[in-house]
Amino acid sequence: MASNVPVVRLENVSKRFVIRKEKSLKERIVNAGRSAKFKEDFWALRDISLEINAGSSIGLIGPNGSGKSTLLKAIGGIIEPSTGKVERRGRLAALLELGAGFHPDLTGRENVYLNASILGLTTKQTDYYFDDIVDFSGIENFIDTQVKFYSSGMYVRLAFAVAIHVDPDLLLVDEVLAVGDEAFQRKCLDKIRQFQSEGRTIILVTHSLGQVTEMCDRAVLLSEGSVRFDGAPQRATVEFRDLLEDRRLEDAASHGDDSVDAGRVLSASVRAEGRAEGDAIEPGDDLVISATFSHRDGLERWVAAVQIDSVLGQAVYGTTTKRMKMSLPRLKDARTIEFTIRDVHFGSGKYFVNVSLMAHDGTHLHDRPQIASFDVPYYDLAAGTLFAVPEIADIGVVDQAR
Ligand SMILES: Nc1ncnc2c1ncn2[C@@H]1O[C@H](COP(=O)(O)OP(=O)(O)OP(=O)(O)O)[C@@H](O)[C@H]1O
CATH class of the missing domain: 2.70.50.60 (abc- transporter (atp binding component) like domain)
Structure with a gap:
């Protein structure tokens, strides 16, 4: 459950990227070092202020390109905001895009030590957790293989296993979990639930609205780099669907297809x-x-x-x-x-x-x-979306030798 102690505080955070406008390689070479004429500012985050309390689970949702990953990276200190301030307390573990945090030429084993040390563990502490990490990842047969030969699923398995063993106060998870197979996803979600019950703070970027309503106690909906809604997950998913519907209608209208708007x-x-x-x-x-x-x-x-x-x-x-x-x-x-x-x-x-x-x-x-x-109405015989009255029989002691 969320406390009143903030672990993350963002004050008027904005992030600008500079986009180059040249289309061809030739244009780029010709224009190299020239004026800002061929560059354009793009604001991926606009004036975001958020306070996140210890023990809360926040879902970041929004359409493609709305700034979710950029916001997560700003919270994690992986990118510097162009303006505004980010404050964070406690130990952080971040599972961001594939490729971040692991060195391709090192083996899984070497990367576990490297990654754990970046996240603040000593070699001795990593020795202590190493078997558990490998066990959780389920890739023991490949632990001495260079990670450049890993599949994206294997990669995420190992990265997640390290992240959860460094005892983080704050866990940031970008959509990488969607890469693992279903059994592993379930295992990760169970682990995240355990973290929640231990009072750790979780910030999750996801496209699964079901995951947000199920796992989070608060959802932040982003649209074009701004916070469009911040509050109850259930309400956020409704706002998100409305936003997508508005976009679809705008899109149809801008393509001259007003038949869509007519119905x-x-x-x-x-x-x-x-x-x-x-x-x-x-x-x-x-x-x-x-x-x-x-x-x-x-x-x-x-x-x-x-x-x-x-x-x-x-x-x-x-x-x-x-x-x-x-x-x-x-x-x-x-x-x-x-x-x-x-x-x-x-x-x-x-x-x-x-x-x-x-x-x-x-x-x-x-x-x-x-x-x-x-x-x-509530009935206490069973849970789930199907109403059915169960009958239960005790079949008695079973002879397992047979
Ligand atoms: N390094 C960068 N340089 C330039 N533009 C960037 C950079 N990183 C992100 N952007 C742009 O910022 C915007 C927000 O990107 P971001 O990845 O945060 O969106 P997102 O909401 O996570 O999207 P998705 O759901 O597609 O993952 C996008 O338009 C993206 O192209």
Whole structure:
């Protein structure tokens, strides 16, 4: 759990990169050392102020190029901000992009010692942890091979194993974890959870919104180098989806495709059949999702889609009028479609309803993520998104010799 003690403090941090504008090698040579005419400033971070308390787990999210990795590097002291100030306390371990921290010509073993010493361990301490590090990495057969021959997965395994054994107060993880195979990812996430329970601070860059809602107690959404939202992960994922939707519409408009902007999901609601909106949904209910659509120019062969997500952002159920082989009349003025999903058995918790208007070829014309929500009451027999009553039998002592 987060305390009130800040371990990281950023004050008005901005980062400028200078981008060269020449296109060809020849142009670069001709213009070498010349004026700023061929250079352009690019602000990857703009005026970011953040305070991160000890014991918190922060997810950094945002579209490609929004500045997540740059921010993580600024927090880790790997890059200097162009303006502003970064303060950090405690021992840091950072898992940034592949290639950072390891020397390609050295073996895995040598890199473990080198990397651990950079992160602040003495040789004696590294001797003590060495077997554990190799064991966690699962690459003992390659530990005396030069790391330039490693696959990216092997590389990340070793780097992560070192990072978690240096007893960090603050762990920075860029998306490198996505490189490992699923079993290793799970192992890393378990380790991160253990770190959380030990009160360490974790800052995670990820594209997995599920990971953010599941693992983090706070999320920072970046857009074009600025903080667009800072707060509850669940809310941040909604803001992020809205941001992507706005971008998509802008993009479509700038390409002269105003047909995309013409379609609208106007509203939606969810309830159990025979009961009012807002009442809890019980196992065995018929769920009614009602959604209203319109299209400025008129749209033939359109498709209405609904999806139900868990609070972790995982899709639990989805269907479309196309799947149901239902053809809808031309859409122009507001028209309401009602989906009735019979005999639902959701596990306890909150669920979100997403509604989309699509063209017949599957192009999304308008998405309204989390446009409605419902709750399923708690029951103590089981956990998960499926409601089902378990039966358990004790089969008795088993003779293992047979
Ligand atoms: N060394 C650099 N020189 C010039 N521009 C850079 C440099 N590093 C990053 N940038 C630019 O800064 C912007 C932010 O990059 P950054 O890698 O932080 O984004 P990101 O949010 O992590 O993106 P992604 O999700 O694609 O990993 C990008 O436009 C990138 O091209």
